[in-house]
Amino acid sequence: xxxxxxxxxxxxxxxxxxxxxxxxxxxxxxxxxxxxxxxxxxxxxxxxxxxxxxxxxxxxxxxxxxxxxxxxxxxxxxxxxxxxxxxxxxxxxxxxxxxxxxxxxxxxxxxxxxxxxxxxxxxxxxxxxxxxxxxxxxxxxxxxxxxxxxxxxxxxxxxxxxxxxxxxxxxxxxxxxxxxxxxxxxxxxxxxxxxxxxxxxxxxxxxxxxxxxxxxxxxxxxxxxxxxxxxxxxxxxxxxxxxxxxxxxxxxxxxxxxxxxxxxxxxxxxxxxxxxxxxxxxxxxxxxxxxxxxxxxxxxxxxxxxxxxxxxxxxxxxxxxxxxxxxx
Amino acid sequence: xxxxxxxxxxxxxxxxxxxxxxxxxxxxxxxxxxxxxxxxxxxxxxxxxxxxxxxxxxxxxxxxxxxxxxxxxxxxxxxxxxxxxxxxxxxxxxxxxxxxxxxxxxxxxxxxxxxxxxxxxxxxxxxxxxxxxxxxxxxxxxxxxxxxxxxxxxxxxxxxxxxxxxxxxxxxxxxxxxxxxxxxxxxxxxxxxxxxxxxxxxxxxxxxxxxxxxxxxxxxxxxxxxxxxxxxxxxxxxxxxxxxxxxxxxxxxxxxxxxxxxxxxxxxxxxxxxxxxxxxxxxxxxxxxxxxxxxxxxxxxxxxxxxxxxxxxxxxxxxxxxxxxxxx
Numbered sequence: 001x002x003x004x005x006x007x008x009x010x011x012x013x014x015x016x017x018x019x020x021x022x023x024x025x026x027x028x029x030x031x032x033x034x035x036x037x038x039x040x041x042x043x044x045x046x047x048x049x050x051x052x053x054x055x056x057x058x059x060x061x062x063x064x065x066x067x068x069x070x071x072x073x074x075x076x077x078x079x080x081x082x083x084x085x086x087x088x089x090x091x092x093x094x095x096x097x098x099x100x101x102x103x104x105x106x107x108x109x110x111x112x113x114x115x116x117x118x119x120x121x122x123x124x125x126x127x128x129x130x131x132x133x134x135x136x137x138x139x140x141x142x143x144x145x146x147x148x149x150x151x152x153x154x155x156x157x158x159x160x161x162x163x164x165x166x167x168x169x170x171x172x173x174x175x176x177x178x179x180x181x182x183x184x185x186x187x188x189x190x191x192x193x194x195x196x197x198x199x200x201x202x203x204x205x206x207x208x209x210x211x212x213x214x215x216x217x218x219x220x221x222x223x224x225x226x227x228x229x230x231x232x233x234x235x236x237x238x239x240x241x242x243x244x245x246x247x248x249x250x251x252x253x254x255x256x257x258x259x260x261x262x263x264x265x266x267x268x269x270x271x272x273x274x275x276x277x278x279x280x281x282x283x284x285x286x287x288x289x290x291x292x293x294x295x296x297x298x299x300x301x302x303x304x305x306x307x308x309x310x311x312x313x314x315x316x317x318x319x320x321x322x323x324x325x326x327x328x
Numbered sequence: 329x330x331x332x333x334x335x336x337x338x339x340x341x342x343x344x345x346x347x348x349x350x351x352x353x354x355x356x357x358x359x360x361x362x363x364x365x366x367x368x369x370x371x372x373x374x375x376x377x378x379x380x381x382x383x384x385x386x387x388x389x390x391x392x393x394x395x396x397x398x399x400x401x402x403x404x405x406x407x408x409x410x411x412x413x414x415x416x417x418x419x420x421x422x423x424x425x426x427x428x429x430x431x432x433x434x435x436x437x438x439x440x441x442x443x444x445x446x447x448x449x450x451x452x453x454x455x456x457x458x459x460x461x462x463x464x465x466x467x468x469x470x471x472x473x474x475x476x477x478x479x480x481x482x483x484x485x486x487x488x489x490x491x492x493x494x495x496x497x498x499x500x501x502x503x504x505x506x507x508x509x510x511x512x513x514x515x516x517x518x519x520x521x522x523x524x525x526x527x528x529x530x531x532x533x534x535x536x537x538x539x540x541x542x543x544x545x546x547x548x549x550x551x552x553x554x555x556x557x558x559x560x561x562x563x564x565x566x567x568x569x570x571x572x573x574x575x576x577x578x579x580x581x582x583x584x585x586x587x588x589x590x591x592x593x594x595x596x597x598x599x600x601x602x603x604x605x606x607x608x609x610x611x612x613x614x615x616x617x618x619x620x621x622x623x624x625x626x627x628x629x630x631x632x633x634x635x636x637x638x639x640x641x642x643x644x645x646x647x648x649x650x651x652x653x654x655x656x
Contacts, residue, residue: 295500
């Protein structure tokens with residue numbers, strides 16, 4: 001035991017988000033034995049965020065009663081376009097000033113261990129695939145619904161990231177040409193209809209229009225600190241307005257799922273991300289039913305649509321999987 | 329040469345459509361050396377159509393001055409859901425009574441050579457990939473716009489048909505939830521907005537509403553014999569109404585292409601089928617421009633969007649490719 005602990009046989013997964021940084025230390029059987037969390041503070045600049053990432057990793061390693069010498073590698077998911085080979089974050093819309101950041105190189109200098117950088121949805125899909133589904137299905141699509149919406153594709157047992165490593169931008173699949181404006185400039189993107197941002201906007205617009213909801217009693221009229229969990233509480237207390245907004249989002253998630261099943265016919269579709277983590281009981285029934293309505297006859301046969309149980313840990317778990325595979 | 333001709337080193341590709349059957353004989357370099365065409369006449373029943381398929385193949389082989397003994401295999405594309413392993417057509421919506429037809433078995437009995445059955449869009453994509461793109465890109469999506477709309481996916485150099493062999497049903501990807509009714513029962517499917525059927529419906533509805541178009545001068549008020557080529561003629565003579573309808577369809581094709589590029593980020597998107605064959609000059613500019621507008625920044629970088637030059641021959645070429653690969 002003492003001998004094993006001096007070997008570099010642990011893996012760190014790190015999930016870099018727009019608001020928080022999450023790190024987890026995993027053993028070779030992919031069990032999480034320590035974790036740490038820091039806020040991102042991207043307004044302080046790229047270099048400061050890179051330092052915070054390094055610190056978060058060191059904190060998690062210390063939390064697991066290990067030293068960096070016992071870490072074989074770090075796998076990191078970044079919220080944007082990533083060049084895997086060079087480990088560069090090409091562009092991350094939710095991180096201030098992140099353009100062509102050589103994250104792999106910078107972190108390897110700070111930490112002294114190999115670092116592997118991937119897109120955050122790719123890495124979360126990999127985590128779900130390996131740790132939750134035990135790599136059993138041949139193909140799997142992970143759809144992650146949070147502030148934005150993204151996907152990771154597993155095809156023939158491997159992460160598929162496309163020609164220029166940008167596959168999975170399902171949030172910008174148009175499902176309603178004449179729909180609401182999306183942050184990307186187009187109209188009717190999936191993300192503009194069913195992300196947490198879209199759901200919150202619809203609720204705030206409804207309140208402005210005089211809709212009655214318990215949320216204003218819970219949080220005040222401005223709904224400033226609204227979180228997905230508040231929606232769940234309101235629905236469970238019988239709030240019809242919130243229920244309607246969440247159901248509509250679930251229908252769009254069902255339609256987008258059917259689109260994916262029609263085009264790719266994967267063995268499993270896994271839904272994850274903060275919105276699903278908070279509202280799985282409220283949304284999954286509608287999602288599965290709507291997907292079945294919109295999929296072509298036959299295409300849904302035997303296809304599973306499930307909510308991930310990894311929740312917020314999908315990213316760090318996938319990071320550890322990536323590090324384990326890459327250092328083998 | 330005489331010796332080579334007695335060997336079974338030719339391949340037959342067959343494209344089974346709702347209205348016509350097309351067969352082509354190919355040499356080992358995938359050059360077409362003889363072809364034949366028959367109408368399908370699916371109203372005569374499944375057995376008669378199977379006989380017609382066999383006859384069309386024999387006609388093409390005879391046309392190429394060969395005998396069946398010189399054919400190594402037949403690759404066949406059927407318009408519907410196919411079980412490749414058993415060679416059964418599970419369901420073909422445009423062929424009367426086609427449900428669980430053991431096409432491979434029946435044809436092998438009639439022809440005495442190995443027969444391989446695939447979905448028609450898969451086979452057309454394979455034909456374009458191998459014969460037109462020389463298998464160079466790692467990933468390619470072939471989108472075929474005709475009476476309906478379907479796609480074939482090449483991923484990592486191989487045909488990808490998904491978990492239950494139904495991948496590529498891009499025609500039933502919803503792009504406008506509140507859009508026109510589709511034959512499948514849902515609303516706003518890509519096929520209900522941009523297929524030949526959809527374009528013709530829009531033109532006929534416009535004429536009923538009093539829209540002026542040269543098409544009524546060319547074909548009479550009922551527009552009974554309307555073909556895609558007539559649209560091209562009308563547009564080239566300055567018909568604004570037809571131009572508008574075709575441009576709108578091209579925009580939807582562009583949006584669907586962007587959806588696919590966002591999700592799969594393939595190296596090449598090839599557009600084919602009767603509508604593109606007849607109207608490539610009129611549509612491709614709008615398609616490429618709209619796709620670029622709707623794709624996420626970066627995802628379209630280096631991705632090619634091109635019209636297939638194989639036209640109606642994509643299916644028979646792909647059939648020959650399939651037979652060649654399967655008999656190797």
